[in-house]
Amino acid sequence: MPARTVVFDSIRKFDGHGMRTLQPAEYIQMAGRAGRRGLDQTGTVIIMCKDDVPEERDLKSMMLGTPTILKSKFRLTYSMILNLFRVEKYQ
Numbered sequence: 001m002p003a004r005t006v007v008f009d010s011i012r013k014f015d016g017h018g019m020r021t022l023q024p025a026e027y028i029q030m031a032g033r034a035g036r037r038g039l040d041q042t043g044t045v046i047i048m049c050k051d052d053v054p055e056e057r058d059l060k061s062m063m064l065g066t067p068t069i070l071k072s073k074f075r076l077t078y079s080m081i082l083n084l085f086r087v088e089k090y091q
Contacts (some may be wrong), residue, residue: 007045007046
């Protein structure tokens with residue numbers, strides 16, 4: 001949901017195995033919510049420093065790093081097409 005301001009409680013997250021710093025793509029996706037399209041010229045991102053101030057290198061790599069390239073796993077198969085035709089037939 002778009003907002004004028006996005007507040008990060010932390011730049012670290014639990015990924016199922018342990019705590020790690022947000023990756024550039026995750027930061028871009030969440031920070032990109034700041035600024036309502038067509039209503040605001042800019043958006044504001046606030047990073048709260050509750051326990052400690054993040055290292056400058058961590059912030060730079062998160063904000064300016066290259067986003068991970070996504071590779072689609074979608075593969076169209078004959079059975080998928082047949083199932084779609086079957087579903088369409090009953091509607």
